[in-house]
Amino acid sequence: MHSGGVNLGGAHGADDTLLARRPLEDDAEFDITAMIDLVFMMNIYFLVSFLTAAMGEIAMPTARHVAALDPDTSVRITVLGSLDGESISVYLGNGKEGEEIKDPEQQETKVREYVEKALADGKTNVLIKAEAKVQEGQVNRISLAAAVEGMKLHAGVTEIDEP
Incomplete structure (x- = not known):
């Protein structure tokens, strides 16, 4: 039976056989499990830190160059989008107060009458x-319908949270 060694040509005894040497260099391997664990923990730390900072309240400065409109001297017109993204609904008032006007021609006519x-x-x-x-x-289009001489137009964009 061959034992994996090198035979020196003598008798087949155990004394004449040299075993093969191991290579001097081992494979370049090292365990990176700890490094991967550390990177994951750092990712979690920064993610939680960022979310906590982003969700915190921000102290916003008060506006110096604008003032709220006096309800006694102003009228409000609310314009809401539809699901198709093309048509709109107009309400003569603040929010969804009053009747909903969907027809574009009626919107312009009723807005002009309301403002006058x-x-x-x-x-x-x-x-x-x-x-x-x-x-x-x-x-x-609604602004042009509301543009009556003697009235000052103001516009604002609102985000409406619907359930």
Whole structure:
């Protein structure tokens, strides 16, 4: 039986056989499990730290160059987008107060009448509140309908949280 050694040519005894030497260099292997664990722990730490900082309240400075409109001298028109993204709903009032106007021609006519009546009642400001997803062209169309001489137009974008 061959034992894996080198035979020196003598008798086949155990004394004449040299065993093969192991290579001087071992394979370059090291255990990186601890390093991977450390990297994962650091990722978790930074993720939690970032989320905690991002979710914290931010102290915002108060605005110095704007003032809230006086409800006694202003009227509000609310413009909400629809699911299709093309059509809009107009409410003559703050939020979803009053009737919903969906027809574009009726929207312009009723907005103009509403603003003219408000001007006759002594109001001087029109605030058009539009939902963020309403296209700018739609807001401009309502703004043009509300542009009555003697009224000052104001526009704002609102995010509406619907359940």
